[in-house]
Amino acid sequence: MLVAAAVIVVALLAIGTVAYYEFTTGAGNSVSSPSNTYSTNLTLQPTRAATTVNNPTNDLELRLSVNTSSTTGVSVFVDAFNPSSSTVDVTSANDWIVPLTGNNGAPCGDDTYAQNPTVGFAIAEGYYTSSNVTVAKLLDLVNPSITYSCSLYLGYANPTGFLFQPLSDMATSYGCDQPRCMSGNASTGLTTSSWAPGTGYWNQRGTFISLPRGTYTVLAEDEWGDLVLAYFTVS
Numbered sequence: 662m663l664v665a666a667a668v669i670v671v672a673l674l675a676i677g678t679v680a681y682y683e684f685t686t687g688a689g690n691s692v693s694s695p696s697n698t699y700s701t702n703l704t705l706q707p708t709r710a711a712t713t714v715n716n717p718t719n720d721l722e723l724r725l726s727v728n729t730s731s732t733t734g735v736s737v738f739v740d741a742f743n744p745s746s747s748t749v750d751v752t753s754a755n756d757w758i759v760p761l762t763g764n765n766g767a768p769c770g771d772d773t774y775a776q777n778p779t780v781g782f783a784i785a786e787g788y789y790t791s792s793n794v795t796v797a798k799l800l801d802l803v804n805p806s807i808t809y810s811c812s813l814y815l816g817y818a819n820p821t822g823f824l825f826q827p828l829s830d831m832a833t834s835y836g837c838d839q840p841r842c843m844s845g846n847a848s849t850g851l852t853t854s855s856w857a858p859g860t861g862y863w864n865q866r867g868t869f870i871s872l873p874r875g876t877y878t879v880l881a882e883d884e885w886g887d888l889v890l891a892y893f894t895v896s
Contacts, residue, residue: 713742716887719751720744721825723780725881725889734859734872735893739782739881740850743825743832751832752822756886758795759783764865765799767851778816779823779832779849782881784862789878791888797878802853806867815847816884849883 711726722742729735743749761767761781785797803809815823821836831846853859861871872895879891 712889712891714887714889715744716883716885719885720749721751721883721885723881723883723887723889724830725782725879725891727879727891727893729893734861735784735877735879736853736859737782737784737879737881738850738852739780739889740830740848741780741825741832741883741885742830742849743827746827748827749825750822751825751885753816753820753836754885756884757781758882758886758888759797759799759880761799761882764801764803764805767803778814778851780851780881780883782851782879785878785880786873786875787878788876788892789880789890791890794878794880794888794890797880800862801864802862804863804867804869805865815843815849817843 711724713722713724715722720743722744724738724740724742726738727735728737761783765783766781767778783799784802785794785799787797789797815832815834817834818837818839818841820834820842823832823834825832826846830849832849833846834842836842861869863869874895876892876894879893881889881891
């Protein structure tokens with residue numbers, strides 16, 4: 662399931678050889694920020710590009726890292742992180758910018774229902790910004806022909822809030838519906854490593870399709886209305 666005759670390179674944008682990430686916060690701010698610089702013909706071998714946005718209303722950080730390789734494809738990790746040295750009490754919001762499903766997001770999470778994870782991500786073919794990402798056609802990263810075993814996760818049973826541990830993405834939920842909140846601390850981290858192939862996507866018949874050449878947008882978001890966008894190309 663490798664991308665035939667293709668290599669994955671970081672997207673080069675209008676500002677030259679500087680790759681950048683765009684992010685918005687739940688407070689309504691938007692900014693484009695320069696990040697790592699690459700030469701125009703550099704193929705990404707196991708190299709991680711990461712970006713973070715801070716939400717001033719709850720003091721959490723939404724962190725996104727994208728790891729690209731011409732042999733293994735694209736892997737994504739996203740989490741909500743407490744950068745403070747103190748425990749942070751955060752009220753649930755369920756304020757997603759881009760609705761995700763169990764097909765284009767994670768197999769065990771669906772933002773359109775009450776029992777949702779705290780973070781999510783997806784990949785869209787094409788270049789999108791915060792002004793038009795809500796109309797992006799998201800790729801199905803989950804194989805519809807497989808039944809996934811979904812364990813309890815941090816957002817299970819519609820909690821009213823979370824207690825985030827200091828300097829951590831680990832949190833405890835409280836105020837759940839039924840039967841009860843997930844016991845103990847759990848990470849908000851979400852990654853493709855265990856279920857998404859990284860070199861393509863699935864159609865609804867369960868057929869795997871390699872990523873065509875072109876530009877792709879990786880979007881990561883959390884339930885507090887934060888959004889981070891990153892880009893890569895397949896050439």
